[in-house]
Amino acid sequence: xxxxxxxxxxxxxxxxxxxxxxxxxxxxxxxxxxxxxxxxxxxxxxxxxxxxxxxxxxxxxxxxxxxxxxxxxxxxxxxxxxxxxxxxxxxxxxxxxxxxxxxxxxxxxxxxxxxxxxxxxxxxxxxxxxxxxxxxxxxxxxxxxxxxxxxxxxxxxxxxxxxxxxxxxxxxxxxxxxxxxxxxxxxxxxxxxxxxxxxxxxxxxxxxxxxxxxxxxxxxxxxxxxxxxxxxxxxxxxxxxxxxxxxxxxxxxxxxxxxxxxxxxxxxxxxxxxxxxxxxxxxxxxxxxxxxxxxxxxxxxxxxxx
Amino acid sequence: xxxxxxxxxxxxxxxxxxxxxxxxxxxxxxxxxxxxxxxxxxxxxxxxxxxxxxxxxxxxxxxxxxxxxxxxxxxxxxxxxxxxxxxxxxxxxxxxxxxxxxxxxxxxxxxxxxxxxxxxxxxxxxxxxxxxxxxxxxxxxxxxxxxxxxxxxxxxxxxxxxxxxxxxxxxxxxxxxxxxxxxxxxxxxxxxxxxxxxxxxxxxxxxxxxxxxxxxxxxxxxxxxxxxxxxxxxxxxxxxxxxxxxxxxxxxxxxxxxxxxxxxxxxxxxxxxxxxxxxxxxxxxxxxxxxxxxxxxxxxxxxxxxxxxxxxxxxxxxxxxxxxxxxxxxxxxxxxxxxxxxxxxxxxxxxxxxxxxxxxxxxxxxxxxxxxxxxxxxxxxxxxxxxxxxxxxxxxxxxxxxxxxxxxxxxxxxxxxxxxxxxxxxxxxxxxxxxxxxxxxxxxxxxxxxxxxxxxxxxxxxxxxxxxxxxxxxxxxxxxxxxxxxxxxxxxxxxxxxxxxxxxxxxxxxxxxxxxxx
Numbered sequence: 001x002x003x004x005x006x007x008x009x010x011x012x013x014x015x016x017x018x019x020x021x022x023x024x025x026x027x028x029x030x031x032x033x034x035x036x037x038x039x040x041x042x043x044x045x046x047x048x049x050x051x052x053x054x055x056x057x058x059x060x061x062x063x064x065x066x067x068x069x070x071x072x073x074x075x076x077x078x079x080x081x082x083x084x085x086x087x088x089x090x091x092x093x094x095x096x097x098x099x100x101x102x103x104x105x106x107x108x109x110x111x112x113x114x115x116x117x118x119x120x121x122x123x124x125x126x127x128x129x130x131x132x133x134x135x136x137x138x139x140x141x142x143x144x145x146x147x148x149x150x151x152x153x154x155x156x157x158x159x160x161x162x163x164x165x166x167x168x169x170x171x172x173x174x175x176x177x178x179x180x181x182x183x184x185x186x187x188x189x190x191x192x193x194x195x196x197x198x199x200x201x202x203x204x205x206x207x208x209x210x211x212x213x214x215x216x217x218x219x220x221x222x223x224x225x226x227x228x229x230x231x232x233x234x235x236x237x238x239x240x241x242x243x244x245x246x247x248x249x250x251x252x253x254x255x256x257x258x259x260x261x262x263x264x265x266x267x268x269x270x271x272x273x274x275x276x277x278x279x280x281x282x283x284x285x286x287x288x289x290x291x292x293x294x295x296x297x298x299x300x301x302x303x304x305x306x
Numbered sequence: 307x308x309x310x311x312x313x314x315x316x317x318x319x320x321x322x323x324x325x326x327x328x329x330x331x332x333x334x335x336x337x338x339x340x341x342x343x344x345x346x347x348x349x350x351x352x353x354x355x356x357x358x359x360x361x362x363x364x365x366x367x368x369x370x371x372x373x374x375x376x377x378x379x380x381x382x383x384x385x386x387x388x389x390x391x392x393x394x395x396x397x398x399x400x401x402x403x404x405x406x407x408x409x410x411x412x413x414x415x416x417x418x419x420x421x422x423x424x425x426x427x428x429x430x431x432x433x434x435x436x437x438x439x440x441x442x443x444x445x446x447x448x449x450x451x452x453x454x455x456x457x458x459x460x461x462x463x464x465x466x467x468x469x470x471x472x473x474x475x476x477x478x479x480x481x482x483x484x485x486x487x488x489x490x491x492x493x494x495x496x497x498x499x500x501x502x503x504x505x506x507x508x509x510x511x512x513x514x515x516x517x518x519x520x521x522x523x524x525x526x527x528x529x530x531x532x533x534x535x536x537x538x539x540x541x542x543x544x545x546x547x548x549x550x551x552x553x554x555x556x557x558x559x560x561x562x563x564x565x566x567x568x569x570x571x572x573x574x575x576x577x578x579x580x581x582x583x584x585x586x587x588x589x590x591x592x593x594x595x596x597x598x599x600x601x602x603x604x605x606x607x608x609x610x611x612x613x614x615x616x617x618x619x620x621x622x623x624x625x626x627x628x629x630x631x632x633x634x635x636x637x638x639x640x641x642x643x644x645x646x647x648x649x650x651x652x653x654x655x656x657x658x659x660x661x662x663x664x665x666x667x668x669x670x671x672x673x674x675x676x677x678x679x680x681x682x683x684x685x686x687x688x689x690x691x692x693x694x695x696x697x698x699x700x701x702x703x704x705x706x707x708x709x710x711x712x713x714x715x716x717x718x719x720x721x722x723x724x725x726x727x728x729x730x731x732x733x734x735x736x737x738x739x740x741x742x743x744x745x746x747x748x749x750x751x752x753x754x755x756x757x758x759x760x761x762x763x764x765x766x767x768x769x770x771x772x773x774x775x776x777x778x779x780x781x782x783x784x785x786x787x788x789x790x791x792x793x794x795x796x797x798x799x800x801x802x803x804x805x806x807x808x809x810x811x812x813x814x815x816x817x818x819x820x821x822x823x824x
Contacts, residue, residue: 047818083699119750119784121669121697123333128699144478149467187758187766188745205746206786212742238812240754248809254818271823274815281743281764296824303822 038062041299042268043258048306050234051099053256057230058103060302061258067227068176070108075174076100076140077226079182079197080116080131082243083124089235089250090243091125092182094134096232096256100180101138112140113170116200119243122146143170151203159219161212166203171224179226179262183233183269185241185249189213190280192242193269194229194262195221218285221262221292229265231257233272263292264299271296310571310584314383321347322390325443328706329450329665330458332480338705345662345708347385348443349518354656358710374525378532380569381522382512388442389512389568391449392504396551399505407548410556413566414514422520432655433682440515443708445496447660448685452493452674455665456482483693484664489674489685508551513566523565533567533574533584535560540581546573555582640797641678641688642777645696645723646704646713649800650679657711659685663703669694671779672703689725691779691795696725698752698778721753724804726777726795728755728770734792737767747781747793753807756781756793768793774807 043060045053058064068074078092086094101112114135118125126132126142135142144150151166171177181197188209189196195217199205201224208216233255240249255272259265263286270277277294278284287294321344328341342363346352352366370381382389400406425436438444459480466477503510512519526532535546537560544557550573554566573582640650644663647653664672664687673690675683687703689696701720704712715723736744741762748756748768755775761767768781770793777795785791816823 044822044824046822083697121700124668124697124700141475143475147479147481149463149479186745187748188743190766206784209744209746209784209786210736210740210788212740213744214742236815238815240757240809242749243752245752245754245807245809248811251812251814253816255816268822268824272816274823301824305818 038066038260039300040302041259041261041293042264042296043302043304044255044268044272045258045304045306046253046255048254050093050096050232050256052306053234053254053304054096054099054103054230054258056304056306057256057258060304064103064107067178068104068107068109071110072108072175073173074104074109074112074176074178075170076104076112076114076178076180077197077200078114078116078131078180078232079184079192079200080125080129081119081200083120083128084244085128086130087235087247087250088244089182089184089237091129091131092180093232093234094130096230096234097131097180098134098138100178100230101135101140104176104178105139109176112138113143113174114140115143115145115168115170117145117168117203117205118200145170145200148203154223156219156223159216159223161215162208162219165201165220165223167201167224168203171201176228177224177226179229181229181231182236183231183253183273184237184244185239185273187241189217189282191266191270191273191275193231193266194226195266195282195286198224198226198262214281214285217282218289218291221282221286222289225291226262227260229257229259229262231265231269233257233269236273238273261292263287263294264296267294267296268301308575311575314380314569314571317384318390318393321385322387325387325446326450326454329447329662330455331666332455332459334666334668334702338702341662341666341706342708345443345660345706348708349381349522350437350441351443351658351660351708354658354709354711358656359713361710363708363710370522371525374522375528376530378526378529378564378567378569379519379522382509382519382568383570386442386518387446388500388516389509391446392500392509392511393551393570395501395504396508408508408550408553410547410550411553413554413563415565418514418520418523421515422517425517428682429655432651434655434658435682435684437517438657438659438685440517441658441660442512442516442518444658444660445493445500447662447665448489448493448674449497451661451665452485452490453497456485456490481670484667484670484673484690486674486676488676489661492685508553509568512568513552519568526567527565529564530587531584532564532587533562533571533582535562535582536580538581539579541579543578545576545578546582549573549576640799641675642691642726642779642795642797643801644672644687644689644703644712645701645720645725645776645801646707646715647711647801648713650797651799653711654679654683654686656709657683657686658709659683659687660708661685661687662706662708663687663712666702666706668700668702669697671696689779691782693783695750695779695783696776698776721776722804722806724775724777724798724802726775726779726797727772727802728775728777728781729794729796730756730768730770731790731792731794732767734787734790735767736787736792737761737765739787741765744786746784746786750780750784752776752778752780753804754809755807773805776804 043057045057078097080091082090084090104112181194184192186192233253235250236253237244237249238251266283267277346363346366349370356364429437459482463479466479546555547557552566552568554563643650643653671694672687675688701715704714748758753774755771756768758766759769779795782794785793
């Protein structure tokens with residue numbers, strides 16, 4: 001279901017719901033870019049602070065203006081899953097979140113929203129991850145996502161395991177979706193990067209775990225493609241992920257990966273982590289389903305060292 | 307002298323609002339110290355605290371006792387929220403029927419003290435059932451938590467929805483998870499009973515059922531200041547009788563049964579001739595009745611005591627473990643008590659079930675029990691992992707518990723308390739049943755007491771290390787296996803020590819001096 005049908009259905013079913021969404025996020029449909037215009041398929045940056053790496057990386061890609069137009073509403077989706085402090089690397093680096101939001105606003109975005117369907121108590125996650133204050137400092141808005149009321153049903157007819165999801169209303173009410181995951185080890189899926197981060201977009205994760213976790217991640221990746229994926233690999237949780245036990249689990253890698261293709265960025269991140277990308281089943285599944293490309297050797301990659 | 311009533315009303319409103327607020331403070335806006343302060347002004351919770359930890363919070367019991375010896379039962383009309391609630395009902399009743407009046411009645415001392423003695427004996431032998439049924443603060447707490455709080459949340463959610471429709475995201479929705487309809491019903495019944503009694507009979511609850519009322523009544527027999535009828539000024543008009551909510555003024559005989567007086571000072575306010583006043587005790591004989599019933603009490607004690615055995619604590623009887631054929635226990639043998647409660651027996655013998663922890667728990671994992679702790683522990687909170695789990699870095703409940711049933715714990719010491727132990731039922735696990743990856747349990751485990759190991763060629767399956775398990779229930783809560791969860795927490799009847807998780811420093815993988823591996 002695309003945005004238009006969603007709203008038509010929304011108005012048909014309940015004017016209030018439609019009004020709520022339209023009022024809250026004032027949906028603007030506008031032209032978006034095509035990937036061919038971009039100079040690179042993947043930009044990899046290392047050796048700098050998160051904001052510096054982002055600035056260099058985005059410049060190489062042609063600037064955030066390629067993705068965010070004046071007056072658009074932007075959704076930035078970091079990983080805020082856990083009630084842990086930034087140095088534990090359980091959540092996206094708040095400095096990176098700030099930098100992304102600033103870039104969007106500088107490009108003329110009318111509003112920038114941030115949310116995550118957290119695992120631990122949402123208020124504690126937002127606060128202790130440092131992301132709530134990072135968002136506010138940058139001029140963005142952090143939105144709640146802790147009750148089912150914020151989610152709307154969508155269907156994925158071609159999904160192999162996942163055919164129905166309940167997505168957060170901000171995904172339907174904003175114009176540009178920027179995925180800002182953190183690279184981490186993961187007990188269930190080996191790694192969590194861009195595709196896995198999208199589990200925070202939806203309400204019922206239990207179904208994903210119950211049916212076929214990797215296939216569901218791939219199915220959803222085929223349905224919901226962010227305009228941009230910015231992978232935080234500044235601090236990386238190497239073991240005991242995704243929550244981690246202590247700072248002992250964390251290594252400093254000072255890296256950042258950017259791509260419009262989740263499969264590409266996940267492939268590169270897995271290699272950076274030292275795991276064969278094909279061993280992370282959802283990456284392979286997504287590549288097999290042509291959701292994105294794993295063949296880094298055939299892609300245009302910009303490597304930047306600071 | 308007439309100012310006394312006004313002062314009483316101001317203090318009463320203040321305490322009533324504050325205590326109501328701490329019970330509807332779902333977002334924990336009120337600092338824990340403030341919650342604890344108001345909780346510890348309450349005499350019975352504060353007394354329980356003197357039995358557990360001597361701290362500033364147990365001063366409440368001593369201060370209120372001294373206050374009563376000095377001034378009579380002013381506690382009942384200022385600090386006690388259930389008392390104020392009754393006053394509100396009485397005021398409304400008066401509005402409905404202006405001719406409503408009270409009259410002098412003989413107090414039910416025998417029944418009241420009998421109940422009090424039984425309650426006390428039971429409480430000291432570990433069963434708080436009668437205490438919890440009639441303790442005023444806890445009853446009020448349960449009424450607010452179970453009846454008012456859900457309404458406040460519903461109103462919040464409605465406003466949040468409406469504001470959202472106009473484009474404002476000022477307040478967010480609050481889920482209501484930890485509601486037990488049995489306690490909702492029970493609280494409703496108590497509310498009806500209290501309302502009915504106060505509507506019909508003024509402060510009868512306080513002078514018939516309330517254990518705090520009985521105790522303070524004993525003290526107020528000796529109180530230094532008291533209300534007396536001045537023979538010279540009194541014209542025997544009977545106005546004071548009519549406003550006395552406790553029905554303890556007999557203006558025709560010019561006697562006041564001060565043990566039943568709840569210290570509202572309405573009588574002084576009502577007297578047109580200053581014939582009734584609050585003054586220092588002269589040489590007056592205390593009423594005869596007190597002697598009579600102490601004698602009778604002894605007799606009653608010997609005859610009633612054997613029957614009380616029925617109400618002694620029997621925790622979690624009758625339910626056998628491993629009932630479910632697949633291993634997952636629907637009905638745990640013992641409930642899981644919150645961290646800081648040390649052991650189930652101790653917890654159940656101290657908690658007056660005021661539900662302050664339930665209404666303030668940030669993850670809403672604390673849930674009102676019914677018979678899980680046995681009949682003597684009705685309504686006491688337990689951990690409910692169907693609706694949430696205990697946040698690893700939170701020890702809020704211990705910081706606000708007025709009775710000390712849940713002791714305050716620092717974050718670091720809370721992490722070393724094991725309230726239960728993880729149990730993994732391999733055959734029910736998604737990985738075994740569906741041959742697919744899952745790992746939700748290990749994902750959520752804060753200590754990696756649940757960790758993943760290779761299973762077959764490609765899959766990972768959980769394994770457990772109970773030594774470092776804290777029993778937080780995160781694994782159980784998220785386990786998606788149906789119909790039986792494949793992982794659950796078995797209660798520790800006596801809390802154990804959890805070892806600190808040991809992790810070795812992660813080896814570096816890549817640093818920025820290296821070339822990218824792609």
